[in-house]
Amino acid sequence: xxxxxxxxxxxxxxxxxxxxxxxxxMDLTVxxxxxxxxxxxxxxxxxTTLRMIAGLTDISxxxxxxxxxxxxxxxxxxxxxxxxxxxxxxxxHKTIFDNIAFGLKYRKIAKADIARKVQSALELVQLPHVxxxxxxxxxxxxxxxxxxxxAIVIEPDVLLLDEPLSALDxxxxxxxxxxxxxxxxxxxxxxxxxxxxxxxxxxMSDKLxxxxxxxxxxxxxxxxxxxxxxxxxxxxxxxxxxxxxxxLAEPAGDTAPVxxxxxxxxxxxxxxxxxxxHQQNVRAVIRAxxxxxxxxxxxxxxxxxxxxxxxxxxVDYLGQMARYFITAEGRDWQVINPIDxxxxxxGAEIFMHIPARNCVLLPGHSD
Numbered sequence: 001x002x003x004x005x006x007x008x009x010x011x012x013x014x015x016x017x018x019x020x021x022x023x024x025x026m027d028l029t030v031x032x033x034x035x036x037x038x039x040x041x042x043x044x045x046x047x048t049t050l051r052m053i054a055g056l057t058d059i060s061x062x063x064x065x066x067x068x069x070x071x072x073x074x075x076x077x078x079x080x081x082x083x084x085x086x087x088x089x090x091x092x093h094k095t096i097f098d099n100i101a102f103g104l105k106y107r108k109i110a111k112a113d114i115a116r117k118v119q120s121a122l123e124l125v126q127l128p129h130v131x132x133x134x135x136x137x138x139x140x141x142x143x144x145x146x147x148x149x150x151a152i153v154i155e156p157d158v159l160l161l162d163e164p165l166s167a168l169d170x171x172x173x174x175x176x177x178x179x180x181x182x183x184x185x186x187x188x189x190x191x192x193x194x195x196x197x198x199x200x201x202x203x204m205s206d207k208l209x210x211x212x213x214x215x216x217x218x219x220x221x222x223x224x225x226x227x228x229x230x231x232x233x234x235x236x237x238x239x240x241x242x243x244x245x246x247x248l249a250e251p252a253g254d255t256a257p258v259x260x261x262x263x264x265x266x267x268x269x270x271x272x273x274x275x276x277x278h279q280q281n282v283r284a285v286i287r288a289x290x291x292x293x294x295x296x297x298x299x300x301x302x303x304x305x306x307x308x309x310x311x312x313x314x315v316d317y318l319g320q321m322a323r324y325f326i327t328a329e330g331r332d333w334q335v336i337n338p339i340d341x342x343x344x345x346x347g348a349e350i351f352m353h354i355p356a357r358n359c360v361l362l363p364g365h366s367d
Contacts, residue, residue: 005032008192022048030190039201040212054079095131096130097132099135100122124186144168159190163194181203210237218231243362266306288336328352
C-alpha cells in the first residue's frame, strides 16, 4: 500500500459571506508530519481557512480532504482533529485531568487507558504533577500547555493551532515556540498553525503560506519565501525591505545593472535576471539586513555589488541590532545591522554596501 503523502488537501476551496469572498480558489496541501503556517495580515483569510479545515465554517465551493477522505459535510466531532485556540478554552470547573480527558471519554475508552493517556500527555508538555489542579491555579503558559495536551491526547490526524501564543508575554512566547516545535516533531503530527507573527512563522514552519485578500501569495520553505519573494506584497510584509522601481540593463558577465528611477544603479545577478525573464521594467527588492553600513567606500567582502553614499536620518537601537533610516541619492532606505557597542549616530555620513546577490528582482513598471 502506497504511503500517504498529504494529511490535508484543499482543492479549489472558496468561502463566501454573501457578496464577500473571504477565500478564493485555494489549492493547498499539508504534508504528513509537517508544520505548515498560515501567515498574513488581519482579514487575509488565514483563520477562515483553518476554521474550514476544522469544520467550524462551511465551505462554499471546492473539496476538503483529510487523510484522503472528503470531509466537506463531516461535522467537527467526526474529523479527529486537535484544536488549540488563543484563549485556551479550558473548563474552569474541571480539574486538569478532566480537562485533558474530556475528548477521550466521548470515545468510550477504558478508564485505565484514559489515565495512562492523560499522564503521557502531561509528561509530553512537561507538567506531570498538575493533574489535580484547576486552570485558575496555573499560569498562562501552563494553561497553554494543558490546552495543547488536551488536543494531542486524542491522537488526532491533524493538529490545528489558531494563534495559540498571542496571549503570552514575549519571553514565554519564545519558550512555547520551542516547545510546540519539539512536541510536533516528537509526535510526527501534521500541524496547521495560524499566526500574524513573522518570527514565529519563520522559526517554526516546514512550509510557510503567505496569504493576502483571500489568496495564497506564496508558499514554500521559510528561507525560500523570505529570500526569494514572488511579489511586492510578500517582500514588504515579511521582514523589512527596500523596494524600488527601475530598469534592467544589458548584463556584463554574471551581473547586470538595475537603474533606479532618478537614483543610483544597483548590480544584480544572472539568476535574478532569469526570474524576471530579462524584462526591462522591474522592481528591485533589497532586504534591510542584507545591506552593510560602514564609513568605508570599499566593502570588506570584495563581492560584486554597489556602494552608495548616504546620511543616517534616524536610529532605532534594538540591543544587538540597530535599524537605520538613511537618505541616499534622493531615496529613503531602511538598514538593519548588528552592532558591537554603539550604532552610527543620526547625521553620520556612511556608505551602504549591497552585494549583487542581495538585489532580488520582481516584474514591475518604471512609470
